[in-house]
Amino acid sequence: MAEIVIRNLRKEFGDFTAVQSSSFTIADGEFFMLLGPSGCGKTTTLRMIAGLEMPTGGEILIDGEDVAQRPARDRDIAFVFQMFALYPHMNVRRNIAYPLVSQGLSRRDANAKVEEVARILDITDILNRPVGGLSGGDRQRVALGRAIVRDPKAFLMDEPLGALDAEFRERMAEELRALHDRMGATTVYVTHDQLEAMQMGDKIVVMNHGVVEQFGAPQDIYDKPATMFVADFIGSPAMNFLPFTGTIAEGATEARLANATIAVPRQHDGAQGELVLGVRPEHVHLADDGALRGEVVAREYLGTTQILSLETAHGPLKARVSSADAVHEGARVGLDLTPSTLTLFEAKTGRALRSDLNAEVLHG
16 A cells, blocks of 8 residues: 655646646545545546656655656556446456456456455455446446555545445445445545545545645544635535634634624634624523524424524524424524534635634644
């Protein structure tokens, strides 16, 4: 397996910059997610790591060796595509064996490797079947088998579950993570699905418009977003944003909104002007004497919890509360926010202010 280091990676297509000076490290044996909306640069980044696109600038180090300008065949990686990319005229066995046979391995040795991989993926019973009649899940297993069979330094996956329906996606996500844990493989995985990224990844890079917005562990990215984009993109429902104009002094532990004073984590930097208070829905609580007041305009029942949509003097707000809380549409309620979980942002830049909550994430 391999450590992969990305330094100031850049890709331009004419006047369009697809990836802007990206830097991050993928540890040996890590399951690493490249996450973001369509067009954010995540697939272009993956293709540059694979050698399918040559970068305009920057370095790609695999085990300390810069391979940025080397072709894909010299990088010892395996690429798994969204649409499987299987050979329809071959059966499952021949599809999986193809990389080995094309490299000159004897058919006997190749078949032994195929049998081993088939046992890992639980597809021994379909080895002699044509790929055309297989289910989406089995075709994805065959595509994975073809990648695994030659023991590459790293596996690169471009939305490999994107063509599957919801039931298969969930099952295959669990199987992929279990397979990764068993093999200890370095895996780089592209997805636009934040739930998939949070469920499977050891580390996540969140990209937007070719820029790395945040890089870190899933829990840190969820709890301590570096930007408003990350806070909005990660989580369902997304983080609430309450805009206000004011001044935050260094060391402040309160934010003064128009008609409420909210306790916040101790601030490490001062700021003034147009600011935004961010709070996750699960950190909004019903409280008769709450600092905020709101009107319930909608309820969404989710079993043990419910999502309340509220209108406040500071804008719309969603709260995830217990279904046992008896509230009805049209009710006026008091709201408390969990102080230790709150993030303040600069409205103009969208960047989070440094505080006791997030200082180590924002500044290492």
